[in-house]
Amino acid sequence: MRLAFSTLGVPGTPLPEVLRLAGDAGFHGVELRAHPEEPVHPGLDADERQAVARRFAAAGLTLLCLAGYPRLAAPGDDAPVLAETRALLHLAHDLGAPYVRVFPGGAPDDAAGSDAAAVRRLAEAARIAEGLGVRVLLETHDSHARGADVARVLSAVDHPGAGALWDVMHTWRGGEEPETTHRLLAPYLGYVQVKDIPSREDTTPLPPGEGVLPLADLAEVLTRATDAATPAPGAGTGVEWLCWEYEKRWYPQVRELPGLLPGVRTHLLALLAGAA
Template sequence: MKLAFSTLGVPGLPLPDVLRLASVHGYHGVELRAHPEEPVHPGLGPGERADVAAEFKAAGIELVGLAGYARVAAPGDDGPVIEEVRRLVDLAHDLGTPFVRVFPGADPEQSRESADAIAARRLGTAAEYAADMGVRILLETHDSHRAAGDAIRVLGLVGHRHVGSLWDVMHTWLAGEQPSESYAALSPYLGYVQVKDIASADDTTPLPLGAGVLPLAECVEVLSRHAWDGWLCWEYEKRWYEDVPPLPELLGPGREHLSRLLNESA
């Protein structure tokens, strides 16, 4: 497995500095938070996109994927949501990355059946465009569909190889699933895995990897046992928890922790 980190942990940091951190601390890739407040987002022009792709190539770092914020199960018209996903797909294509992340984002008032149907319809429509662009849309285990069992209801309805899953190990754990259960459900669709650590189910303040309660060893073990060989991406939610320690000082120990788990599970 290859190791990456998300720029959610270094909000607003210029791309050259992000790539330098990855190189110095031994990470193979970076997931970019594709938001207007970040250096890389769907509003970039063709020249800026070419520059970003060139910077990754020169640094020898892979762009794992783009973390977007489209809410595919949210109530309302399909058009704006599909357009948001298409813009993410366009950016991913231009930057040469295979994945874009979307959220479920259903409202509590929606029925499960309605939310699933809305998400599947929009993802199915966007999938045809993504296929033409050579990009996969990944539905993250998050918010209204935090369990793997929730996500695969939607993915099963879509039934398109260019729509898959992004396994956020915190959300499936908070939903009460064991890593083996989550992997079994998501494995036919799995794009990559987001790892992190937290203090408790009631306190999701981000912690250094290995310092909290999430079953990271079990997650790595089940992935290794099934010879899964994709990305482990550390999503340290510094953007939402401004008072936590800076990610750069944690990257080295975090890589060492993940490497140790990989060695122990080999």
């Protein structure tokens, strides 16, 4: 299994520095936050996009995903949501990233309406994504925090261009253990995002192994799935990637990224080795 880390928590860090940190710590790829305050976003012109792709190639690293912010289950018109998603998909295509992350963002008091909006928009986004050789991943987050919620939408969409990004914290806080979530999401899974937290109530991010999330159970489930002879239909690369999410952007008190990366890599590799 290959390891990536997310730049969600280090806004504005120059891309060469991100790539240097990833390479020095032995990670295989990076998930980039695609936001206007970041170096990589849909506003880049053709030359700038080519420069980003060349930097990744020169570093020998994979741009795993562009983490965007369209909310596909949110109330309102479809057009702006789809326009934002389409721009991210074209950027991913140009940069060679296999995935784009989107959020649900549904109304808490209208589950049926949120599902309907998500299915309608994700079906259109999946069609566009497939044509670009990219996959759009709905994250287990906010209104659709559990694997059951995201699987419900994806089963209705039923398109290979759409999949799931499994954020383990949200599914666990929603009452699902890793084995249950994996069973629900396996037909759709793009990759898995991990962190750690002090408790169900306190989501201050901790390095993996310092909190309460069942990461050893997760590693066992993922290792078992990776060793299976036949992947689930439509699962794509499935459990090939494990991505650590670092969130200093929203929790300024957490430790600085450079000092954490080597230990995080070592801990994740040890979890996977112990589950083998």
